[in-house]
Structures are given as C-alpha cells and as structure tokens.
Amino acid sequence: MSNKVLPQEAPNRVLLDRRNVIKLIGSACAVSSLASQLSGCVVAEVFTELGTTFAFDLSTPQFAPLKTVGEAVDVDDAAGRPVILIRTSESEIMAVNRICTHTQCDMKLGSFGEWDGEKIICRCHNSHFAPTGEVLNPPANRPLPSYQVRFDATNESAEIIFQDALEEEAGAEAGAEAGAEAGAEAGAEAGAEAGVEAGAEAGAEAGVEAGAEMLNNPFGDDPSSITEGEELYQANCVFCHGESGVGNAFPDADAFNIDQSGWTDAHLFGVLTDGISGTSMGSYEETLTEEERWKVVSYLRSLRTDQ
DSSP: OOSOSSGGGSOOOOOOOTTOTTSOOSOGGGOGGGTTTOSSOOBOOOOSOOOSEEEEETTSTTTGGGGSTTOEEEEEEETTEEEEEEEEETTEEEEEESBOTTTOBBOOBTTTEEEOSSOEEETTTOOEEOTTSOEEESSOOSOOOEEEEEEETTTTEEEEEOHHHHHHHHHHHHHHHHHHHHHHHTHHHHHHHHHHHHHHHHHHHHHHHHHHTTOOOSSTTOHHHHHHHHHHHHHHTHHHHOGGGOOOSSTTOOOSSSOOTTOOHHHHHHHHHHOOTTSSOOOOTTTSOHHHHHHHHHHHHHTOSOO
8 A cells, every 4th residue: 555545635646547648747756755665666666768779788887787687787777768778598688667566556666676586576565577578466457568679699689679669659649539530420329438437437436435344244353363464464565564564665655654534444445445546556456355355454452643
C-alpha cells in the first residue's frame, strides 16, 4: 500500500499519459525536499523525443559490467526511454523498460529497483520481473516492454532496436483516429446505449460503496489475526508504509501509528481492495484474499494511537 488512504486529503497529482510524451511529470527527483531520501526518480519520467535505436559498447565504463553473464546496468535515456540491460548469456543481452507496470515506479537500480542476478525487483510494491519482462510476482500483472538487442560479442558492441515499438505506436494512433471517425457516425445510437449502461454502473457502484460502510471486520482485534496481518503487511506494504506503519518509506505514504478515529475498518478494507485512482496505491484484490485483507486491517488498527 502507498499514498493517502483518505482520497480527499491527497494532494493534486498529474497522471502519466502515454499518448502525450511531451514533458517530464511526477518526478520525485525534481522535488528538492526529497533529495536526501531518494537517489533516483520514483515516478515514471516521460521523455520528449523517442529515437529508433540506441548503440552502446561494453568497453565503456558504464556498460563494462555487461561483460559478465548475469550482470545488469540501467540507462536513464536510451533513445528517450529508461531501460535495464541484462547480460543473460555469452551471446545475448536483454533490454526491458525500467518503469514498473504496476504503478509506474521508476525501477532505477540501486534506488527503487534491484537486480538480484535472476530477476528485477520493484521496491515500491515488491513486484518481480524476469529478464524478458515477464511478471514473476504480483501486484504487477502486465509484463515490462522488452526491446530487441543486436549484440556482437566479438567486438562487444550492441544496439537496442526500438523501430518495431514505434511502428506499433503509430499503428495504434492511426487505428484510434479511424475508430473515432467511425464512432462519430454511429454516435447517437451508441450514446443512448452508453448512457443506460453508465447509469446502471454508477448505481451499482454507489450501492457497493454504501454497502461497504456497513461491512464489519470478522477478525477484529483477535491476536492471532493481528499477527498474521503483520506478516502480510511485511510482505506487501512495508516497502511504502515503513516498519510498524510509520509511513516514511515512500513519498506521501500514510502512517498508521496515528489517530485513526476518522477511518473505519470498511474504509481501510475498501482501499486495500480497490486502491486509490490517480495514486501509487494499487488494488490488492488479486494479490490478497478477502480474509487476508481483513487481517491486514486488523494489524493496521492495532497500530492506532487513539485507543
């Protein structure tokens, strides 16, 4: 878990928009007050220009670690993209995008990213990725974009090829434009149907939210449940909210060793289940069972100072 549990108290944020690669957004590196806490950017950076290739040489100090199989280095700006390069064999180097697909954390190695010799670890929420970009451990559920690398082991020169990615982006934009035109022609009929569906969905959501406030924690302050909840917290939440819920491990992460009188068990359970849109607090509905989420709530409530 991370970022404000109470959405109304969260500061305004700019969301990462993949279609607008125009400017740098949300970078914690740019906030001077966090300089003492972070050695790299926390939130994804969007670069102004995307190139089609990026050449590098293992004879240069930055890339020299790649002379050894099993080593990895990262590049802040590989033709406009932050990437991690991994030497997977004598003849192969893999390249993947450095931005975690869970909540867009920048997995810069040595900061909020780690390479342990087998996998990439996002220290924001403990997602794991294979050198190919495949998800090995949630909460991330989408692979990292990977790129072709042409590698000549004889002269230790290599080049990342991004052309396919650019063509895919261009094709997607063209498809979206064509779809918009087609949609405009059928807009009246589709709009009526969408209005009915949206109304039904909004009503359902309102009902769910109202019902959620009536939920009761089946475990309450049961000691064994609190202990299990603490173990789940250590495995999933401590990366942002810190040991014992002190809230100092990630920018804007909530503390729980505070007065919690403004929160209900149902509210905390809802945040764990649904996450908070527009923040780095993702949903744990697929990661933790309903019972496990309630036990985490029991542990969080045991940290409160108002009782």
